[in-house]
Amino acid sequence: MGWEWHRPLEAKQLLLAVLAFVAVAVGGLVLLIPPYFLQGSVPPIAGVTPYTALELEGRDLYIREGCNTCHSQQVRPFKTETDRYGPFSLAGEAVYDRPFLWGSRRTGPDLARVGGKYPDSWHWMHLVDPRRIEPRSNMPPFEFLTREPLDTSLTRRKLEVLRSLGTPYSDAEVAAAPDAAALQADGIAASLAQDGVDLGDVGARSEAIAVIAYLQRLGRDIGWRERPIGTASLSGER
Amino acid sequence: MAVVRAFALSALLWGVVGMSVGLLAALQLAWPGLNLPPYLHFGRLRPVHTNAVIFGFTLGVVFAGSYYAVQRLCRVRLFSDALSRLHLWLWNAIIVGAAVSLVMGHTTSKEYAELEWPLDIAIVVMWVTYGVNFFGTIARRREKPMYTALWFWMSTILTVAMLYVFNNLEVPVSAWKSYSIYAGVHDANIQWWYGHNAVGFVLTVPILGLMYYYLPKQVGRPIWSHRLSILHFWSLIFLYIWAGPHHLIYSPLPDWAQSVGTAFSIMLILPSWGGMLNGLMTLRGGWDKVRTDPILKMFAVGLTFYGMSTFEGPMMALKTVNSLSHFTNWTIGHVHSGALGWVGFTCFATLYYLVPRLWHTQLYSVRLAEAHFWIGTLGIVLYVTPMWVSGVTQGLMWRAVAPDGSLAYTFIESVAAIHLYDVIRAAGGALFLSGVCVMVYNVARTILQGTSEVPAPALATVAVAGGR
Numbered sequence: 001m002g003w004e005w006h007r008p009l010e011a012k013q014l015l016l017a018v019l020a021f022v023a024v025a026v027g028g029l030v031l032l033i034p035p036y037f038l039q040g041s042v043p044p045i046a047g048v049t050p051y052t053a054l055e056l057e058g059r060d061l062y063i064r065e066g067c068n069t070c071h072s073q074q075v076r077p078f079k080t081e082t083d084r085y086g087p088f089s090l091a092g093e094a095v096y097d098r099p100f101l102w103g104s105r106r107t108g109p110d111l112a113r114v115g116g117k118y119p120d121s122w123h124w125m126h127l128v129d130p131r132r133i134e135p136r137s138n139m140p141p142f143e144f145l146t147r148e149p150l151d152t153s154l155t156r157r158k159l160e161v162l163r164s165l166g167t168p169y170s171d172a173e174v175a176a177a178p179d180a181a182a183l184q185a186d187g188i189a190a191s192l193a194q195d196g197v198d199l200g201d202v203g204a205r206s207e208a209i210a211v212i213a214y215l216q217r218l219g220r221d222i223g224w225r226e227r228p229i230g231t232a233s234l235s236g237e238r
Numbered sequence: 239m240a241v242v243r244a245f246a247l248s249a250l251l252w253g254v255v256g257m258s259v260g261l262l263a264a265l266q267l268a269w270p271g272l273n274l275p276p277y278l279h280f281g282r283l284r285p286v287h288t289n290a291v292i293f294g295f296t297l298g299v300v301f302a303g304s305y306y307a308v309q310r311l312c313r314v315r316l317f318s319d320a321l322s323r324l325h326l327w328l329w330n331a332i333i334v335g336a337a338v339s340l341v342m343g344h345t346t347s348k349e350y351a352e353l354e355w356p357l358d359i360a361i362v363v364m365w366v367t368y369g370v371n372f373f374g375t376i377a378r379r380r381e382k383p384m385y386t387a388l389w390f391w392m393s394t395i396l397t398v399a400m401l402y403v404f405n406n407l408e409v410p411v412s413a414w415k416s417y418s419i420y421a422g423v424h425d426a427n428i429q430w431w432y433g434h435n436a437v438g439f440v441l442t443v444p445i446l447g448l449m450y451y452y453l454p455k456q457v458g459r460p461i462w463s464h465r466l467s468i469l470h471f472w473s474l475i476f477l478y479i480w481a482g483p484h485h486l487i488y489s490p491l492p493d494w495a496q497s498v499g500t501a502f503s504i505m506l507i508l509p510s511w512g513g514m515l516n517g518l519m520t521l522r523g524g525w526d527k528v529r530t531d532p533i534l535k536m537f538a539v540g541l542t543f544y545g546m547s548t549f550e551g552p553m554m555a556l557k558t559v560n561s562l563s564h565f566t567n568w569t570i571g572h573v574h575s576g577a578l579g580w581v582g583f584t585c586f587a588t589l590y591y592l593v594p595r596l597w598h599t600q601l602y603s604v605r606l607a608e609a610h611f612w613i614g615t616l617g618i619v620l621y622v623t624p625m626w627v628s629g630v631t632q633g634l635m636w637r638a639v640a641p642d643g644s645l646a647y648t649f650i651e652s653v654a655a656i657h658l659y660d661v662i663r664a665a666g667g668a669l670f671l672s673g674v675c676v677m678v679y680n681v682a683r684t685i686l687q688g689t690s691e692v693p694a695p696a697l698a699t700v701a702v703a704g705g706r
Contacts (some may be wrong), residue, residue, distance in 0.1 A: 010389075012273070016389060021400075027479030027480040031482065094488075098419075099420075138657075203557045
C-alpha cells in the first residue's frame with residue numbers, strides 16, 4: 001500500500017514529531033528572522049516621534065473598543081487609495097506601534113491619515129452619535145466615552161514599559177506623563193468649547209478626549225497635510 | 239470516556255454561544271441600533287464570536303474527537319485521567335474568561351490572539367496538559383504503527399504551541415494590559431504568521447485528523463490512498479507556515495516576503511486538494527450510503543467546501559485579486575465558506591458519530607440530522623453568496639473613478655450599497671445556527687435515551703472492536 005521508506009516514521013513517535021516540528025519551523029525562521037535583522041527593511045523617517053501620553057491612552061482606548069475590527073490603518077499604494085485617504089503607509093511610520101493596528105477589514109473607512117482631516121468637535125459629535133453626522137453610518141455610538149473619566153494611574157507605567165522595549169521616552173516625559181496628558185486634554189477641551197460642545201460633568205478629563213487626541217495624531221508624522229484642521233489637539237505642533 | 243463526553247457537550251455549548259454572538263454581530267452591522275455600548279457593541283463582540291467558535295467549539299470537538307480516537311488507534315486508555323480532567327476544566331475556564339474579559343474590553347487587538355497575558359499563560363498550561371496527555375497516550379500504545387490521524391493531531395499540538403508562544407510575547411503593564419514586544423511591521427509579520435496558521439493548524443490540520451479517522455469509520459472502508467496521506471501531510475504542514483504574508487499584500491511589509499506568501503499560497507492548493515481527494519475518494523463505492531446517511535453527507539459537503547475555499551484562498555493571495563478583495567466582505571465570505579462548510583460540517587459529523595457511541599445508544603433521529611444538514615447547507619449558501627457579492631461591490635466602488643479621474647463614490651456610499659447583503663448574510667447565519675439548535679435537541683434526546691454506563695453485552699464488542 002504505502003511507501004516502505006515511510007514505515008519506520010509511522011512507528012517512531014519521537015522521530016515523527018521532531019520531523020514534523022522541523023517542517024513547520026523552517027518557514028517561520030525564514031519569514032520572521034530576516035526582516036528583523038536586515039538593514040533597510042524599515043527605513044527610518046525623521047518626523048516620526050513616539051505618541052504623547054494622552055495619545056497613547058487614546059490608542060489603548062481605540063484598542064479596548066475594538067475600533068480596529070472595522071477601521072484599517074494601512075493605505076495601499078494605489079492612486080484610488082491615496083486620492084481617498086492620503087499618502088500610502090510606510091513601514092517607518094509604525095516603529096512605535098505596539099501592537100500594530102493595520103486591521104483587516106474596512107467596515108468603516110481607513111484611518112491611517114485621518115489626523116487633521118476634521119475638527120475636534122466633528123470627532124466629538126461623531127463619537128457621540130455617528131448617525132447625526134452621517135445617517136447611513138453603521139458605526140456603534142460611543143457616547144459613553146464622553147462620560148467616562150480617563151484613568152491615568154497607569155500612564156507612567158505604560159511609558160516605562162514602552163521605553164524598556166525601545167521607545168525613546170525621556171525621564172522627564174515619563175515623570176510628567178499624567179500632567180502632560182492633562183495639559184494636552186485641556187487644549188482639546190478648549191477647542192471643543194470654542195465650537196460650542198458641552199463637555200458634560202467629566203469635562204476635559206473624559207476618555208473621548210484621549211481618543212480624539214489619538215485620532216488627530218494619526219498619519220501626521222510625515223507632515224503631508226498642508227492645512228490640518230483641529231490643530232488644538234497637537235499641543236506644540238511637532 | 240467521561241472526559242470525551244464532557245468535551246463534546248462543552249463544544250456544543252460554546253458552539254451555540256459563539257454562533258449566537260456571531261449572529262448578533264451580523265445584525266449589528268445591518269442595524270447599528272442593536273449595539274449596546276459599552277459592553278455589547280460590535281467592536282467588543284467580534285472577538286468574542288471568533289474566539290468562542292474557534293477555541294470553544296472547534297477545539298472542543300478536536301479534543302473530544304482526538305481523545306476518543308487515540309485510545310482506539312493505540313489500544314490504550316488515555317495517559318492520565320487527572321490530566322484529562324485538568325485539561326477539560328482549564329479549557330472551559332479559559333473560554334469563560336475569554337468571553338468575560340473581551341466584553342470588558344481587555345484585548346491585545348491581534349486577531350485570534352486577543353486574549354491578555356494572564357489568559358495566555360493559562361492557555362499555554364492547558365495546551366501543555368493536552369500535549370503531555372496525548373503524546374503520553376501514544377507513547378504507551380500497543381499498536382506499533384501510528385495511523386495518519388495521529389500525525390495530524392501531533393503536528394497540531396507542536397505547531398500551535400510554537401505559533402501561540404511567539405505571537406503572544408508581551409510585557410505586562412497591569413493585570414489586564416500589556417504591550418507587544420514587537421512593533422509595527424515586525425508585529426504585523428509575526429501576527430499574520432500566527433493568524434494564518436491559526437487557520438492552518440486549528441481549523442485545517444486537526445480537522446483533517448477528524449476526517450481521517452471518522453470518515454473511514456462511518457463509511458466502513460479504509461482511507462483511499464495511504465501514499466497520498468503521506469504526501470499531503472508533509473507538504474501541507476511544510477507549506478502552510480509560509481503563506482502568512484498574503485494577509486499583508488500591498489502593506490509596508492518587504493515585497494519579497496509578500497511574494498513568498500503568494501507563492502506558497504498557490505503551492506498550497508496541491509496538498510489541500512490532496513486531502514480533499516483522499517477523503518472524497520474514500521467514499522468511492524459508498525456513495526449509495528451518502529444518499530441515506532446525513533453524517534456522510536456532512537463529510538462529503540464539508541470536504542467539497544474545503545476544496546472550494548482552498549482554491550479561493552490562493553486566488554485571493556494573488557496581488558491583482560487581493561487589490562480588489564482585501565479589506566472587503568469577500569474575506570469574511572471566504573473564511574466562512576471554510577469555517578461553516580468544512581470545519582462546521584466535519585465537526586458536526588464527528589459529533590453525530592460520537593454521541594450515540596458515547597452514550598451507548600442509537601442517534602435519536604436520523605431525519606433530524608438530515609434536516610440539520612439541509613438547513614445548514616442552505617444557511618452557508620445564504621451566508622457566503624451575499625458576502626462574495628458585497629465584497630466585490632465594495633472593492634469595485636472603492637476603485638471606481640469618474641471620467642474626470644476623480645473617485646466615483648464616497649466611502650459611505652459603499653457602506654450603504656451592501657446593507658441588503660448584510661441582512662441576507664445575517665439570515666444565512668441564523669439558518670446555520672438554527673440547524674445547530676436542531677442538533678442540540680437531537681443530541682439531548684439521544685443522551686436521554688442512552689446511558690453513560692457501559693451495558694454488559696457491549697463490553698464484549700469493545701474488546702473485539704478497537705483498532706481502525
